Amino acid sequence: MSFDYETRIAAFEWLKGQTGIHGDVLPRRLLEKGFVHSGQRIPLMSPQGIFRPKRLDYPLTITTAPEGPYDDRISTDGLLSYRYRGSDPSHRDNIGLRKAMRDKVLLIYLYGVVPGKYMAVWPVYIVADDPGSLTFTVAVDDASMLSAERPMDYELAEPRRAYITSQVKVRLHQRGFRERVIDAYRTQCAFCRLRHEELLDAAHIIPDTEPESRPTVNNGIALCKLHHAAFDNFIIGVSPRYVIEVREDVLKEHDGPMLQHGIKELHRQRIILPRREEFMPDKGFLEWRYERFREASL
Template structure:
């Protein structure tokens, strides 16, 4: 096996391990540190978007910065559209990615969800090159279907499946982006109880994401701990448009030990923790819509 291929596989395996530890949103520092391979340190990310470790023949990773609306990266055909480095199609980074395209080399894609955090997706393949638009077209392959990793250079020729996988990743990008942005806005604490334990925090939707007009924006989110997320989703707790917490009456009337007392009942009539930036505060209309439903349960 060629050295490039060996390192590429080692990078895929290392990423799998890291995702097992950290979840699929990885801190930039970790990617900058990388891993050791036969005495060489292989880092996975650089200040530029297209990155080829010195010892490799083809680029290993492509990265997009965490800014702009979510869909910026996706073309109308649903595929990721990846911008050239600069405006010269023959810049060595662009030429390198073109070589990866010609040789069907699998790459790693890092999608910035918030500053310093990236969703890692691999393998992805360059499936088109548009010098006029200064972009490459990128498709995502099914990680699971790779199975035996030694045959990884033969991507599935199924366009539908590939479009489907790319769409799945797009949904994942939205979800991870939503979680990271909401948690950052609330300074990683539960808006109800101030719990700051990251592993126990979620981004809850105010307008539930199975409703057609639900948006993955911070003003439709609340950072909540697991308990309060579940209580919010099941209408045991709600928040009125003035940001005041209400606990359902039958729960308030119940007597049952300290968890119920401190975890739920004492929140009644308290004000939620709000993000520092007012435009990140929950949208009052969304809160009202949800609160009306809650009142119907009460």
Template sequence: MGIEHSVVITSQGDDLDSRVRAAAMAWLRQRCTPEDPVVRRDELLGFQFEGRTFPLVDNQLGIRKPQGMIAALSILTTYTSDGARAPYDDAVGPDGLLRYKFQGKPQHYTNVGLRRAFELGVPLMWFYGIKPGLYLPFFPVWIISVEAEQSQVSVALDEAQRHLTVDASVSLIERQYAERITKQRLHQPVFRQRVIQAYETTCTMCRLRHRSLLDAAHIIPDRDARGVPAVSNGLALCKIHHAAYDQHILGIRPDHIIEVRTDILEEIDGPMLKHGIQEMNGLPITLPRRRSDRPNRGLLEERYEAFRARTHA
């Protein structure tokens, strides 16, 4: 139904194309570390290639197809706040694979560039908006089908997805496998970075600022159908407080006050319990600056009730 399947074509004379892709991805591997995995828009626009500025993203469009290159180089998803959309719902097809929409009319040169990337089987970079002007890069990714009737392409996040069936007739096992990869490779990293950025790389309880020791905790767990990967369903917590929150050792009231379980307050142990847990009781959490990023009150209340039920069990 309007789906073209990928056929890798060997192309001669594409030396510039391959050099740019290799240089850009090598730079991203060096630039984006576990401690600092995101990249600014001005860095992408100012990328230097063989002594000249060679932007990796377009100034106005979501698809970057540089002049002189045989195919599209990158795609970009602009940041939108939780209230502006349902996270990811419109980007995943019935086969569990991600979709990316054409830019304008099908014959637009950027869409032609996407088709060429598909035909040639060349890798691209996908820059996913974490906050305005800040992106989490995914690379390499591949265009594995063109769905002309829907004005979109399907995107593989890794080699495993490149070999999956691309249509609605896939088996349940194939769809679940594709969805799991999509969740692990895109949804979870994007959720983590959006939450940590919203809380300015700080534990909302103890103010610890070491990124490697911070988690993006769900208020309503992601195994629950309502546990959406939205910042308003997330909290930036250090690993100790994340574990304590998940184990109902402490909870957060709907008015943003931390409450430690009564039996835990009565325990006598070492300095971690005293200073790291017990002294949190009654303190307010730190909230994101943007109201749209702050914890959803209804979700907090539901989670707090679960904590109270455990407290009085």
């Protein structure tokens, strides 16, 4: 077994361990530091999006930076589109990915959700190359099928990869939305200022089940889990003027301190807003939601 293949399997195992510790979003500094394999440090990131560590025969990782210069996206067939480095198909990094495609080499995809934070997806393959659009096509496979002793059967895996890639697409979008919204609200609940990130969610203003919904920060509000549930269930609403309203029947209830201090005292308070105007809750989205809150209050 080659050093290159052994290193890839070791990288997958290291990522499995790190996501067990940190969750599925990893800090850039951790990925840049990497791990030690056979006495050699193996970083997983560099300033370049296509990265081949020393002593490896092929690139190990491909990276999409948040707000990066390249239009990496999910293609209409559910696979991932990854842009060339630059506009020269003969650039050595693009040649490296082309060789990885030819030899069916396992790679890692690092998806930037916010500056300094990345989701790692593995294993992925380069399955197509389109020099006309300067784009590679990437498919995700099942990490549980990996073995250090027996390489994956590339040909038999095609239907499985199509399904898994479509599932990863959903996970990347959901997690990316969460991280961007929480970052925009400076890691605090917009209603109560709770700052424990593990207790925060990104609430959709227009739910993602609705055709009008958008996976954009201005369709989200960072809320703690209590207030997210209250918002989703129309116990609490937010007017287009960014003012919190508590449903009238709930205001009339008498219960313990959580209801009084955690819910009722929010009535007519303004929500905490992002500093950047483009991240502010869209007033049209809020109007859509507020109308349904008012209907639930009747």
